[in-house]
Amino acid sequence: MHxxxxxxGEAVSEVLGFRGEITVVVPREHLxxxxxxxxxxxxxxxxxxxxxTPVDRFPIEPxxxxxxxxxxxxxxxxxxxxxxxxxxxxxxxxxTGVWPTANWHERESYDLFGIRFQGHPDLRRxxxxxxxxxxxxxxxxxxxxxx
Amino acid sequence: xxxxxxxxxxxxxxxxLNMGPQHPSTHGxxxxxLELNGEIVVKAQPVIGYLHTGIEKSCEAKxxxxxxxxxxxxxxxxxxxxxxxxxxxxxxxxxxxxxKRAQYIRVLLTExxxxxxxxxxxxxxxxxxxxxxxxxxxxxxxxxxxxxxxxLSGQRMMTSYFRVGGLALExxxxxxxxxxxxxxxxxxxxxxxxDLLTRNKIWLGRTQGVGIISGTDAIAxxxxxxMLRGSGVAYDVRKAFPYSSYDEFEFDVPTQAAGDCYxxxxxxVAEIRESxxxxxxxxxKVPANGPFRAELPxxxxxxxxxxxxxxxxxxxxxxIFTEGFAPPPGEVYQAIESPRGELGVFVASDGSAKPYxxxxxxxxxxxxxxxxxxxxxxxxxxxxxxxxxxxxxLGEVDR
Numbered sequence: 001m002h003x004x005x006x007x008x009g010e011a012v013s014e015v016l017g018f019r020g021e022i023t024v025v026v027p028r029e030h031l032x033x034x035x036x037x038x039x040x041x042x043x044x045x046x047x048x049x050x051x052x053t054p055v056d057r058f059p060i061e062p063x064x065x066x067x068x069x070x071x072x073x074x075x076x077x078x079x080x081x082x083x084x085x086x087x088x089x090x091x092x093x094x095x096t097g098v099w100p101t102a103n104w105h106e107r108e109s110y111d112l113f114g115i116r117f118q119g120h121p122d123l124r125r126x127x128x129x130x131x132x133x134x135x136x137x138x139x140x141x142x143x144x145x146x147x
Numbered sequence: 148x149x150x151x152x153x154x155x156x157x158x159x160x161x162x163x164l165n166m167g168p169q170h171p172s173t174h175g176x177x178x179x180x181l182e183l184n185g186e187i188v189v190k191a192q193p194v195i196g197y198l199h200t201g202i203e204k205s206c207e208a209k210x211x212x213x214x215x216x217x218x219x220x221x222x223x224x225x226x227x228x229x230x231x232x233x234x235x236x237x238x239x240x241x242x243x244x245x246x247k248r249a250q251y252i253r254v255l256l257t258e259x260x261x262x263x264x265x266x267x268x269x270x271x272x273x274x275x276x277x278x279x280x281x282x283x284x285x286x287x288x289x290x291x292x293x294x295x296x297x298x299l300s301g302q303r304m305m306t307s308y309f310r311v312g313g314l315a316l317e318x319x320x321x322x323x324x325x326x327x328x329x330x331x332x333x334x335x336x337x338x339x340x341x342d343l344l345t346r347n348k349i350w351l352g353r354t355q356g357v358g359i360i361s362g363t364d365a366i367a368x369x370x371x372x373x374m375l376r377g378s379g380v381a382y383d384v385r386k387a388f389p390y391s392s393y394d395e396f397e398f399d400v401p402t403q404a405a406g407d408c409y410x411x412x413x414x415x416v417a418e419i420r421e422s423x424x425x426x427x428x429x430x431x432k433v434p435a436n437g438p439f440r441a442e443l444p445x446x447x448x449x450x451x452x453x454x455x456x457x458x459x460x461x462x463x464x465x466x467i468f469t470e471g472f473a474p475p476p477g478e479v480y481q482a483i484e485s486p487r488g489e490l491g492v493f494v495a496s497d498g499s500a501k502p503y504x505x506x507x508x509x510x511x512x513x514x515x516x517x518x519x520x521x522x523x524x525x526x527x528x529x530x531x532x533x534x535x536x537x538x539x540x541l542g543e544v545d546r
Contacts, residue, residue, distance in 0.1 A: 053508075
């Protein structure tokens with residue numbers, strides 16, 4: 001954590017702690033840089049991206065939060081990166097270049113939340129049918145669906 | 148073995164073959180679009196979503212306790228692992244400590260789940276590769292494990308036996324006797340399966356050197372569980388981030404360096420043996436009596452007796468089962484080692500009685516993503532072996 005701040009204080013906008021989990025809030029512009037740093041820095045080695053979880057805070061702005069759950073297998077450590085996105089501009093750089101596993105996670109986030117990942121090699125729906133309208137896990141999408 | 152199909156003009160010609168979603172070896176409704184050059188797979192593209200039921204969305208409309216029943220249905224071969232992951236996440240949100248007795252019983256039952264799940268995997272994988280008889284044997288043993296679950300929870304598969312704070316019910320008396328009978332006979336049965344497969348020439352031919360993924364690639368693709376350990380990376384959530392008192396148990400994390408289908412087979416078989424070791428230790432540790440649920444008025448339901456005899460108990464009981472309970476706002480991520488790998492449960496609370504967001508990091512979903520890495524450049528028949536050793540459960544892939 002301190003390492004990250006030392007490296008670039010500007011890249012971290014907030015650090016949260018809850019139940020022993022550390023969350024680092026990161027501005028969208030710096031995400032890719034930080035991702036590369038965390039994955040490759042020899043003293044950190046967050047080489048395993050376990051999950052990408054978006055949360056829709058509708059109607060609060062910034063509406064979307066994208067959580068990246070990282071694991072350092074050698075150091076037995078976990079870290080959560082959080083990026084906040086405005087509802088009218090849910091665009092975020094893709095991290096598939098850093099962690100190839102992000103591919104399907106990002107497709108799922110796109111499919112269910114409508115968050116677009118810039119630089120993703122194949123951004124298509126993954127769980128819902130290709131011609132589906134709307135993004136089911138958004139909070140303004142009714143649980144029973146539109147009917 | 149390198150064969151290329153060439154047209155009379157000398158150009159390589161590819162053909163697209165659709166495999167699934169209704170195909171016996173896809174274990175459900177997986178569709179794989181294969182681009183073939185003769186019998187060689189040039190490109191494999193998994194298409195999923197045929198079993199998407201919106202479990203994560205449904206969870207948002209249920210109370211914390213109601214959502215437990217949905218977790219059973221994600222990975223229907225390991226319902227107790229899902230129950231555990233979800234309950235631990237909610238308990239973390241509440242900052243709740245579960246009594247040791249419940250923790251040990253949880254460990255014991257999830258390890259039995261791992262055995263049951265690996266037995267299904269072994270049987271179906273063998274049947275995919277043409278070894279019919281193993282299937283019949285593994286399902287026989289699995290049934291014995293399911294009988295234990297039924298004895299404890301009343302259900303063979305959709306157990307919902309773990310609840311927030313502990314267990315649903317006091318374990319039925321003499322249940323440990325039944326567990327003992329199963330774990331005493333299981334090692335002998337595993338020897339039988341190994342006799343049938345481990346040095347079987349056809350089995351070796353179908354699995355050795357097939358579907359290789361290196362440790363570095365497996366990490367990059369997010370593989371976990373036996374997929375990762377079959378590639379030589381000893382990452383096990385039970386060891387790396389112990390939960391539910393796993394740090395009090397002694398067990399090894401089996402790994403194999405080869406990274407092929409045979410390595411993953413060896414890892415899973417060794418894991419069943421390790422699980423039996425853990426079950427035996429847990430049987431020693433479980434106290435015969437004591438609380439099986441934490442006490443926290445207003446959040447954990449009172450005991451049956453208290454509910455029937457005291458007015459406070461009755462009020463709490465009524466409130467918990469109608470309104471639910473409201474954890475403090477916040478978000479947690481809890482990972483456990485399910486039979487298929489790292490099962491992560493992310494729960495966000497906004498301080499109301501229903502989870503604001505629940506996300507399941509399904510190991511099958513992530514492991515399946517590396518199927519193209521395994522299958523490309525191999526024969527069509529090897530695709531079946533690769534899907535098999537990925538050990539996917541479509542309910543979990545699609546959620």
